[in-house]
Amino acid sequence: MAEIRFGTDGWRALIAEDYTFDNVRAVAQATAGWLLRSGQAGGGAVIGYDTRFLSGAFAEAAAEVLAANGISVALASRAAPTPALSHAVLDRGAGAGVVITASHNPAEWNGFKIKQASGSSAPPEVTGEIEAALPAILAGERSPGGAAPAAIERFDPNPPYVDALREFVDLERIREAGLRVAVDSMHGAAGGLTAEAIGEGATTVRELRGEPNPAFPGMRAPEPIAPNLGALMRLLEGGVHDAGFATDGDGDRFGLVDERGRFLNQLQVFALLVRYLLEVRGERGAIVRSITTTRMVDALGERHGCPVFETEVGFKHLGPRMIDEDAIVAGEESGGYAFRGHIPERDGVLSGLLLLDYMVQTGKPVSRLLAELYDELGPHEYDRVDVTLREDEREAIAANAAAAAPSEIAGLRVVSRDTLDGYRFMLEGGWWLLLRFSGTEPLLRIYAEMPSAGQVRQAIAQGQALAGVTP
Numbered sequence: 001m002a003e004i005r006f007g008t009d010g011w012r013a014l015i016a017e018d019y020t021f022d023n024v025r026a027v028a029q030a031t032a033g034w035l036l037r038s039g040q041a042g043g044g045a046v047i048g049y050d051t052r053f054l055s056g057a058f059a060e061a062a063a064e065v066l067a068a069n070g071i072s073v074a075l076a077s078r079a080a081p082t083p084a085l086s087h088a089v090l091d092r093g094a095g096a097g098v099v100i101t102a103s104h105n106p107a108e109w110n111g112f113k114i115k116q117a118s119g120s121s122a123p124p125e126v127t128g129e130i131e132a133a134l135p136a137i138l139a140g141e142r143s144p145g146g147a148a149p150a151a152i153e154r155f156d157p158n159p160p161y162v163d164a165l166r167e168f169v170d171l172e173r174i175r176e177a178g179l180r181v182a183v184d185s186m187h188g189a190a191g192g193l194t195a196e197a198i199g200e201g202a203t204t205v206r207e208l209r210g211e212p213n214p215a216f217p218g219m220r221a222p223e224p225i226a227p228n229l230g231a232l233m234r235l236l237e238g239g240v241h242d243a244g245f246a247t248d249g250d251g252d253r254f255g256l257v258d259e260r261g262r263f264l265n266q267l268q269v270f271a272l273l274v275r276y277l278l279e280v281r282g283e284r285g286a287i288v289r290s291i292t293t294t295r296m297v298d299a300l301g302e303r304h305g306c307p308v309f310e311t312e313v314g315f316k317h318l319g320p321r322m323i324d325e326d327a328i329v330a331g332e333e334s335g336g337y338a339f340r341g342h343i344p345e346r347d348g349v350l351s352g353l354l355l356l357d358y359m360v361q362t363g364k365p366v367s368r369l370l371a372e373l374y375d376e377l378g379p380h381e382y383d384r385v386d387v388t389l390r391e392d393e394r395e396a397i398a399a400n401a402a403a404a405a406p407s408e409i410a411g412l413r414v415v416s417r418d419t420l421d422g423y424r425f426m427l428e429g430g431w432w433l434l435l436r437f438s439g440t441e442p443l444l445r446i447y448a449e450m451p452s453a454g455q456v457r458q459a460i461a462q463g464q465a466l467a468g469v470t471p
Contacts, residue, residue, distance in 0.1 A: 004134050006127035008314040008439030010113035012102045015053060019110045023138075024058050024100075027112050028065035030133040031098060034126060035071060040095030040117055044072035044150075048085035048157055049100035050189040050250045051212035052110050055079065059100045062112070063152050070147025071095075077154045079212060081190040081251025083347035084161035086119040090343060091160050096122075101189070101250040104223035104334070105440060107216045120319030120344040127316070158193065165197045168342050169353045175201030177360045182206045182244045182257075183352070184232040186222040187213035190251030193349050203356075206241070208232055222248050224255025224335055224348070226263040237261030243355065243366055247348035253335040254351035258366035267294035267382045267449065270331040271373055272366075273351065276358040277328055277339075278304045285340065286325035288318055291421050292333035292384075292447050295430050299377050312421040314439065319344040333384070333447065381453045385460050387444045387469045394437065397444060397467050401435045404466040409433050410448075410455040433459045435467050444469060 002018045004011055004027060011027060013019040035041040047063045049055035056079070063073045074092060076085065082099050089097040097115030105111070114122040114130070122130075165171070175198055185191040187209050195205035208231055209218075219228040224246035226233070236244045236257050244257030256264045264272075270289070274297045277283045287301050287308045301308040309325060311317040313332060322330040322344045331337040336346030339354070358369060374380070389397065401423040406414055412427040422436025422445075434447040444467060448459035464470065 004131065006131060009103065009121055009316060010099075010101075010111045012105055012109050012111035012440050014108055015110050021058065021061050024061050024112065025065050026134055026137045027130070028062040028098070029069070029137050030130040031096070031114060032066050032069040032071055033133050034130050035066075035095055036069065038095075041069075041071045043093050043095035043117065044074065046074045046085055046088045046092060046094045046097040046115075046157075047100075048076035048080050048082075048088070048097070050082075051079045051187060051214060052100075052102060052107070052249065053214040055100045055110060058110065059098075062098055062100065067150045067152050070150050072150040073152045074155050075152050077156050078158075079189045080157045080161070081188075081193065081247070081349065082113065083252055083343060083345055083349070084157040086115050086343045086345040087161045087164055088155075088157040089115050089117065090119040091164075099250065103250045103440075104221055104248040104253060106221040107214060115345070118319070118323060118344055120323065121314070121316040123316050123320050162193065162197050164342065165350055165353060168339070168350065169357050171198055171353070173360055174353065174356045175199055175203050178202040179243070179356060179359065180204055180206070180241045181356065182208065182232060182235050182241045183210075184208040184224070184229060184244065184246040185210045186219065186224065186228070186246060186248060187211065187216050188222050188247060188249040188251055190247040190349055193251070194245065194352055197349065197353060208235070216249070224248050224253055229255060229257065229263060233257050233261045233263060235261075243359065245352040245355075247352075248335070251348050252346035254337065254348035255335055256352075256355060256366065258370070260367055262367070264366070264370065265382050266333050266335040267296065267380065268370060268373070269335070269351070269355075270294060270337060271296035271300065271377075271380075272358065272369055273331070273337055273354060274300050274329055275373060276354060278306065280358060280361050283328045283340070286327040288322050288325060288327045288330035290314070290318060290332035291424065292434060292436070293331055294380060294382065294449060295432075296373070296377050296380050297331070298430075310420075313436070315346055379451055380449060381451065381456045382447075382449045383456045383460060384445055384447045385464070386438070387446070387464070389442045389444055391442065397469060398437070400468040401466060406462065406466065409462050410450055410459040412450075412455070433463050435463055
């Protein structure tokens, strides 16, 4: 059995191999211990789950363990997106939340996410404490204390979450605009929620893959990126719809397709959302971004007098920093964006609603908004390549990346190198290349942001060569 470790966001493992009921109960017991030691158990816990195989049963097992420790539990009565559960933690004043989900991972995976009382992902110091307690629990040395079992309440997290969306965005304005929106829910937990939030009116929502399906057929994994969104892009190419949205398996990530059927990458979307917040909503304050996302937001922040803070990958870093800085927005390359005044956690449905508001308030389609962004900041091209690894390759590849010291990448001079999260090469003009191991899957990810698509391809090829991997 592999060691239970929390990665970028939660513990994830293959169902029936390491993701078993015994292991879920052990992680739940370690979580209960942390809650009791931290003094937050009095607020109880919220537990939810996504549409994956046995997620509801795993959530019930976790709820039973927490309740056996005297911690009252509000257990979701149906699959719900992670942002709805994060919202429930805040709304109910709970001490913590647990979400049974593997987010965007392939269908054979499941996971265990922990949310703090703030609604944000548990930071490394919390997950580290939980990990440290696991060996003794798995060895049978620790069991629930003498507390009387607490109650398990069933509740529906979606209605209060949808109400919160309606408070954050002027949905009446969107409802009356007459837009035609297509939404690909990828058989995940956010199915139906965009249409429910907008409601009946002149704007219509057509949903693809809205029904739950734990096999996630027709895709490698429920991640809202171009290779998985062929049907959505073809639908938009027909010229009937104004925008196409996609959300991942647990509804916290967002993908965007313009009215011509072209997929916008996650860096473009984040820059558009930041520009909307600054120039349409007139918000001011800090911006938080991960190391892997666009420097366009740095330029926008500078233009509007807003400081930009950089973190490692994962909302376990972004969320707490967002709270500390009272940031207006936080975003990462995976398509996760969070907004001040909502929850300090990614929200795919809200991201789409804000893009609709951007379109309605400016009267411009997505393609025009992107063109204006580039008119203002100049071209920024980006790509990411994922290389699947065998476990016995990782050490050698890491050694290759650590030893790499190129003077140029894609014809641009290397001005610095760091290891904030992976192996990053900063180039003249603010461009960059990053080699980084995934925190959730056996992958080496190679990222590049460059002034041209040709230079992106060249940089990624150089990154593969530096790491000693083949495409």
